[in-house]
Amino acid sequence: MGILEVKDVNKRFGGLKALSEVNLSVAENTVHAIIGPNGAGKSTLLNCLVGKLIPDTGSVLFDGQSVLGRKPFEINQMGISRVFQTPEIFGDLTVMENMMIPLFARRDGAYRLHAFRSVESEGELRSRAEAMLEDVKMLDKRHMHSASMSRGDKRRLEMAMCLVQDPRLLLLDEPTAGMARADTNNTIDLLKEIKEKRDITMAIIEHDMHVVFSLADRITVLAQGTPLVEDSPENIKGHPKVREAYLGEAA
Amino acid sequence: MFGLGKKDTTVFVVVIILALCAPFILNPFPGNSSLAQFNAGYPDLMQRFVIFGIFAIGFNLLFGLTGYLSFGHAAFLGAGSYAAVWMFKLLSMNVIPAILLSMIVAGLFAVVIGYVSLRRSGIYFSILTLAFAQMSYNLAYSVLTPITNGETGLQITLDDPRILGSSATADGGIPVTNLFGLEMRHFTTVDIGAWSFNFSVGYYLCAAIMILAFYVAVRIFRSPFGMMLRAIKSNQQRLYYTGLNARPYTLAVFVISGMYAGLAGGLLASMDPLAGPERMQWTASGEVVLMTILGGAGTLIGPVLGAGFIKYFENIFSKINDGVLHSWFAFLPDGLENFIVTLVHPFVGKGWHLTLGLMFMLVVIFLPGGLVEGGQRIARALRRGKSEDNGAANKASHEPAE
Numbered sequence: 342m343g344i345l346e347v348k349d350v351n352k353r354f355g356g357l358k359a360l361s362e363v364n365l366s367v368a369e370n371t372v373h374a375i376i377g378p379n380g381a382g383k384s385t386l387l388n389c390l391v392g393k394l395i396p397d398t399g400s401v402l403f404d405g406q407s408v409l410g411r412k413p414f415e416i417n418q419m420g421i422s423r424v425f426q427t428p429e430i431f432g433d434l435t436v437m438e439n440m441m442i443p444l445f446a447r448r449d450g451a452y453r454l455h456a457f458r459s460v461e462s463e464g465e466l467r468s469r470a471e472a473m474l475e476d477v478k479m480l481d482k483r484h485m486h487s488a489s490m491s492r493g494d495k496r497r498l499e500m501a502m503c504l505v506q507d508p509r510l511l512l513l514d515e516p517t518a519g520m521a522r523a524d525t526n527n528t529i530d531l532l533k534e535i536k537e538k539r540d541i542t543m544a545i546i547e548h549d550m551h552v553v554f555s556l557a558d559r560i561t562v563l564a565q566g567t568p569l570v571e572d573s574p575e576n577i578k579g580h581p582k583v584r585e586a587y588l589g590e591a592a
Numbered sequence: 593m594f595g596l597g598k599k600d601t602t603v604f605v606v607v608i609i610l611a612l613c614a615p616f617i618l619n620p621f622p623g624n625s626s627l628a629q630f631n632a633g634y635p636d637l638m639q640r641f642v643i644f645g646i647f648a649i650g651f652n653l654l655f656g657l658t659g660y661l662s663f664g665h666a667a668f669l670g671a672g673s674y675a676a677v678w679m680f681k682l683l684s685m686n687v688i689p690a691i692l693l694s695m696i697v698a699g700l701f702a703v704v705i706g707y708v709s710l711r712r713s714g715i716y717f718s719i720l721t722l723a724f725a726q727m728s729y730n731l732a733y734s735v736l737t738p739i740t741n742g743e744t745g746l747q748i749t750l751d752d753p754r755i756l757g758s759s760a761t762a763d764g765g766i767p768v769t770n771l772f773g774l775e776m777r778h779f780t781t782v783d784i785g786a787w788s789f790n791f792s793v794g795y796y797l798c799a800a801i802m803i804l805a806f807y808v809a810v811r812i813f814r815s816p817f818g819m820m821l822r823a824i825k826s827n828q829q830r831l832y833y834t835g836l837n838a839r840p841y842t843l844a845v846f847v848i849s850g851m852y853a854g855l856a857g858g859l860l861a862s863m864d865p866l867a868g869p870e871r872m873q874w875t876a877s878g879e880v881v882l883m884t885i886l887g888g889a890g891t892l893i894g895p896v897l898g899a900g901f902i903k904y905f906e907n908i909f910s911k912i913n914d915g916v917l918h919s920w921f922a923f924l925p926d927g928l929e930n931f932i933v934t935l936v937h938p939f940v941g942k943g944w945h946l947t948l949g950l951m952f953m954l955v956v957i958f959l960p961g962g963l964v965e966g967g968q969r970i971a972r973a974l975r976r977g978k979s980e981d982n983g984a985a986n987k988a989s990h991e992p993a994e
Contacts, residue, residue, distance in 0.1 A: 391833065417835035429833070433826040434819070442823050445816055446835040454844055455816040459595065463816070502834065 342405075344369045344542050345390070345510060350399030352385055352566075359385040360396065360566045367510070367559075372536060372543045374553045377563035383546045386563070387514055390544075391423050392416045403510065414451050422503035423512045427519075428495035430502065432488030436479060439487050439498055440470035443506045473505040476538075477531065493524040497531065504535060513545045517552050529555050554578070600810050603892050607806050611799040614638050615789045622786030629916070630908055635779050635792030636863075637907050641900045642795070642802040643859045648883040648895030649802075649809050650852020654845050655881070656890035657813070657821035663718045663877050664705070664725025668698040668850040670732065670872030672857025674739065677746045677867045684757035685767045687776065687797070687862040691855060698854020699847050701728075706846035710839065713828075725877055732869035745868030769862050771797060776863055794863045801859065802896075805852060810892055812848070821845055853880075882948075886955055888962030897963045905948050912940035 343366035352360040360382045367373045377383050388394040390401060392413045401408050408416050417423075422443075431439050444466045449455070474480040477497045482490065487498060496516065503511055516532070517525040529552055535541060536556070547553050553560060553574070560577045562569040569582055577583055596604060610617065618641075619633030632638070651665050672694035679690035709720040732740040740746055750760050754767070761767050769776045771793070779792035812818050823831050824838050831838055861867055870876070879902065887898025917933045917940070924932065939947045959965045 412837070413832040414835050414837045417833055423833050425829075425833075429827055429830040431823045431826040431830060433822060438819055438822075441816075441819065442831070442836070443834045445820070449816075451835060451837040452840040453816075454840075456812050456818075456848075457815060459597075459811075459814045460816055460819055461597065461814070506835070 343367045344404055345544065346400075346402040347386070347390075348400045348402070350386070350389060350396045350401065352382075352389060352394065352396045358566055360389070363399070363563075363566070363568055365561055365568065365571075367542060367544055369542055370540055371558040372532075372545065372556050374545045374547055374557035374560045375563055376547060376550075376553055376560060377569075380565075381563040382566040383563055384514065385566075387423075387512060387544075387546055390416075390512060391421065417446070417506075417508075418451060420509035421512060422506055422508035422510075424496075424499055424503055424514060424516055426514045428492065428499040430487050430495055430499050432486075434487060435483070436474070436485050436487050436490075436498060437467075437470060437483040439502055440474060440483075440505060441466060443502045444470060447506045470505060473501050476504075477501045493520065493527065496520070496524075496528060500531065500535075504539075504541075507539075509542060511541055511543045513543060513547075515547055515549075516545065517547070517549050525549065525552065528552075532556055594807065596810060597814065600814065600892070604807065604810060607893060607896065608803055611642065611803055614641070614795070614799065615791055619787060619789055623788055624786050626919070629911060632904055632908055633790060635777075635790050635795050637903070638792070638795045639798050639859075639863050640903050640907070642798040643856050643863070644880070644883065644899040644903055645896040646798075646802050646805045646859070647853055647856035647880050648887065648899040649805055650849045650856070651880045652884045652889060652891075652895040653809055653812060653852065654849035655884055656895075657818060657825065658842055658845060659825035660710070660713065660842060660846070661718045661881065662709075662721040662846070662849070663874070663881065664721035664723070664728075665849070665853050665880050666872050666874070666876035667705070667725035667728040668701055668853035669857040669860070669876065670728065670867065670869065671701045672698045672854030673861045673867035673871055674732070674746055674857075675854070676858040676861035677748065677865055678739075680748050680754075680769065680861070680865050681746075681752040682755065684754055685769050685865075686757070687769050687771050687858075690769075690862055691801075691858040694858025694861070695851045695854045698857065699851040701854075702847040702850025703843070706843050706850070710842050710846060722874060722877070725872060726874055729869055729872040729874070732872055740867075740869060743869070745866050747866045769865055798859055798863070801855070805855065806892075806896070812845075813892060817841070817844070882952060886952055886962055888964030891962070891964040894962050894964040901963065902948065905944055905951075909940055909944040909947060910942065914941070 345365070345367040347363055347365040350360055350363040363386060375383055375386065385394065389396050390408065392408060392411050392415070395409055403419055403421060406419065408419065431442065438460070441460060441463070448466065471480060471483070474483055477500065479494065479497055479501065482494065487495065490498070517528050520528065532543070533556065536543070545553070545556065557574050559571065560574055561571040562577065562583050570577065570580055572580065594601065594604065615633050615638065618638060619631045621627040621631050647669060651662070655661055675694040675697035676690035679693050683689055705721065705724045709717050709724065712720060733742060748766055750766055752759055758767060774793050776794035776797065779790050782789045782791065820836065820841050824841060828838055857871065883898035883902050884895045885898070886901060887896065888894025914933060914937060917936055918929065921929045921932050937943070955962060
């Protein structure tokens with residue numbers, strides 16, 4: 342059984358059937374990509390995994406436990422981190438502070454009132470934050486105001502913030518959307534490096550075929566709210582149904 | 593020092609010096625000069641400076657860190673005042689139990705109001721807090737009269753029980769508030785040349801508490817808790833997806849902020865043991881917002897400066913009447929004198945609000961960071977001027993330090 346099991350999930354928005362009978366199994370330590378044309382229900386599915394939306398029927402199990410009805414912060418505490426389509430970071434804070442917050446969340450849980458300890462005195466957490474920044478080659482930017490960085494740097498920072506929590510499942514929502522080719526390639530390299538270095542499961546929603554085929558171990562193709570096929574990248578490339586529903590449409 | 597960083601220690605020491613030397617700093621003009629009316633070194637006024645400083649420091653913890661703009665903070669100030677006066681009526685005239693109770697009552701108030709109001713953010717939060725404060729004001733005015741004594745306000749009387757103290761003094765007067773026998777209204781006047789400086793017990797108690805309150809605020813600013821609060825202001829979505837629940841954090845800071853307001857209310861009552869509903873009115877809530885923004889929201893020292901600035905205007909500018917203006921412009925020919933006085937008249941005396949309003953507009957437009965930003969700009973300009981004077985060598989030695 343996979344680390345993430347989605348079973349018979351349905352979600353309607355009024356008259357629109359966004360997801361119907363979605364079944365998905367993400368195996369541990371693999372990169373699983375979910376692709377599909379616009380409006381296929383990729384984002385709806387992702388939002389059902391992180392607690393932003395609750396499916397009408399069906400179940401979502403993470404490591405054998407249901408995530409349904411839990412709040413986003415509870416789901417994160419279970420070990421699922423999420424990277425957003427546009428980088429979501431704490432823009433008013435420095436890079437280092439951005440890194441400290443996920444570390445505090447991991448150590449102290451969803452809430453702890455440390456009103457009299459200084460952030461400066463948290464030596465152990467600081468060195469972990471610095472090590473992570475070193476890994477994503479951002480250590481020299483640690484005192485920077487994070488809102489003033491480039492989009493590529495914000496993306497790296499957001500990933501570092503997720504990774505420093507040692508998540509068991511990393512969800513990426515179009516991590517290269519709107520990026521220049523060079524930035525896209527950097528992101529691919531970064532993700533490949535992460536994959537090699539750590540035991541981590543990733544689920545990626547992506548438009549860019551180049552990204553998908555260079556990273557994914559498994560691919561699920563979603564069309565009109567239903568999974569069309571699930572297979573290895575090699576087989577997906579030549580699959581007639583996929584060509585018809587997705588690649589054909591793009592051409 | 594004191595577990596603070598180097599920069600914070602400097603700010604903290606500056607605040608201590610300002611607070612302790614206020615009787616000198618606020619009395620720069622000799623008593624017999626025409627500028628003496630700009631002196632603010634009276635015990636009453638100095639007490640107000642520091643008490644409203646405490647109020648603004650507490651408000652800034654909420655507004656400056658999380659960005660939640662509470663428009664009903666005066667409710668906590670008022671609740672604190674009532675609690676303190678009740679303590680004077682029932683227990684004793686010692687200020688310590690009164691101040692403690694005022695903080696507890698305001699804290700409980702804040703738990704209830706915060707629990708409901710913090711379900712919403714932005715303008716809805718502001719409106720909810722405003723609604724609660726106006727409700728409190730109207731209740732204090734009408735149906736809660738047995739507790740608040742309505743319009744007249746709550747006062748201490750000769751037939752209050754005061755179980756740990758005495759209902760009346762030996763000569764039949766109403767006892768005064770004290771700290772273990774040290775009377776709050778007691779003060780010593782020291783005459784040095786043409787100057788006379790007032791050292792009041794009440795002021796120094798307030799100043800000591802303000803210094804403590806400021807220290808606690810600095811610690812909160814630099815703590816993981818403070819960082820979380822800034823993260824809430826910056827991006828709540830990211831916070832939730834990082835495994836943190838914002839609600840307990842915002843409620844905690846709302847309660848702390850409310851307790852600061854309660855402390856200020858308790859001190860106001862300790863200096864002058866009466867409490868009226870007007871302390872809860874929305875104008876009082878608006879005033880602390882003005883103080884914080886004028887001084888610099890989110891900065892450490894800004895709220896204290898803003899509070900001092902507004903209270904100075906309220907008490908000093910409002911005293912300049914037409915008589916004073918005529919004496920200032922007496923050297924001009926009569927027609928011109930009358931013309932100038934007519935011109936200046938709307939801005940002083942009862943019109944001080946107009947001057948304050950204009951100042952506030954100017955600060956918000958040109959110095960969005962408040963008076964603190966003004967100070968920083970001046971400091972930067974001075975530093976630049978200096979390094980240009982001293983030549984390039986000096987400049988080079990300066991830069992690595994920054």
